[in-house]
Amino acid sequence: MALHLRGTVLPDGTLRDLWILGDRITFDRPTGEARTVADDGFLLPGLVDVHTHPGSRTEEEARWDPDAFAEQIAAHRDAGTLALRFPGLLGEIPDGLREAPDAPRMVTAGRWLAWAGLSKSADFHLVTDDLVAAAVAETEAHDGWCKLMGDWDFEADPVPYDVLRTVTEAVHAVGGRVAAHCQSAQGVLNAARAGVDSIEHGMGMPEECVELMAAQGAAYVPTLTAFARSAATRIKDNPRSRLWHEGHRIMIRRVREAHDAGITVLAGTDSAPFGNVATEVEHLVAAGLPAAVAVGAASWAARDFLGLPGLVEGGLADVTVYDADPRLEPGVLRHPRRMVLRGRVVR
Ligand SMILES: [Zn+2]
Incomplete structure (x- = not known):
């Protein structure tokens, strides 16, 4: 099943939805069901x-x-x-x-x-x-x-x-x-x-x-x-x-x-x-x-x-999610709330 995350995607800083299919990222909603693993926060490519x-x-x-x-x-x-x-x-x-x-x-x-x-x-x-x-x-x-x-x-x-x-x-x-x-x-x-x-x-x-x-x-x-x-x-x-x-x-x-x-x-x-x-x-x-x-x-x-593409269409499926904007509060980087690595939830 696809994974779904919604949040402010960095570095561009836009609030959007992204999906993970296998080890890839897409911004196009896939057909079929998706499991939502984050619905707010700030998304980094790890x-x-x-x-x-x-x-x-x-x-x-x-x-x-x-x-x-x-x-x-x-x-x-x-x-x-x-x-x-x-x-x-x-x-x-x-x-x-x-x-x-x-x-x-x-x-x-x-x-x-x-x-x-x-x-x-x-x-x-x-x-x-x-x-x-x-x-x-x-x-x-x-x-x-x-x-x-x-x-x-x-x-x-x-x-x-x-x-x-x-x-x-x-x-x-x-x-x-x-x-x-x-x-x-x-x-x-x-x-x-x-x-x-x-x-x-x-x-x-x-x-x-x-x-x-x-x-x-x-x-x-x-x-x-x-x-x-x-x-x-x-x-x-x-x-x-x-x-x-x-x-x-x-x-x-x-x-x-x-x-x-x-x-x-x-x-x-x-x-x-x-x-x-x-x-x-x-x-x-x-x-x-x-x-x-x-x-x-x-x-x-x-x-x-x-040479490891981040949160772009077709990028590799690595995402970390933070409660606050690390550009304003870099200390939040010590506390990832959610982590997806190689398309799998590891936290
Ligand atoms: Zn050294």
Whole structure:
């Protein structure tokens, strides 16, 4: 039987009826009976977290744990996060899990790829001296995305521009996209010049990057939630920490400047707890994004970016329903009243 929902459909903000047939949305009343599962409220195409790394019990000691992965994506779903991008996973998703009827939509990017020339990298990185081959292989094996470490230590030399450029061109040549971790000024600049598709973090981003990213259509995923947590615990009275905090202040400023320049800013949490993208929306608002844009960054704009159509004719049948307008009250995103995922009511 078809499902029927009535409410204010976002982002356009019109009060209307929509129906769900299988895994598709239609605004044309189908013949036959329909079961009404919502008759008022605000309808979103679900929340999206475009930067999350489920699959490990602890962040300190990263080890692939398929059970942890299943629990953590369930936590995302229970919070109304119905689509996820993983810019770096420790292992392969167990068979059948990504198509499970109650699993959020998933976009993977393979492992974190670290160029062997970086002076430092982490245990969980896949270190390679053939970044081109590794990036193309991960892209082809994982939903058309790869994840590059543009740098790691924010005070050390980043991956050189010409290396990033060559890799990005090779990935684009096979129809893929590149997400680049950057948290040093030079690292962000190299990645922006290289034409990567999303800049992750962007701590210390030089001002000229805004124009470069806007011209190339790169998205910006600042993951402010993770940085706010680090900022709260990091001591302030040594030169390294002062540099870190300065980079953090700059990235917050760039969020609003990026939006003003026409860059798509997207919501990613990067860290535990899972199912916490509503907090990232609040950080984006605090950074100066209009609330409607911040909500879109964690919903319809992110779905567009990932190629997952939202509440449009023929869109995928993911809907979350809220009692209040999240554009006026973003906090309501923590309390989805109703959720439909892959055409099935999950709450
Ligand atoms: Zn990350």
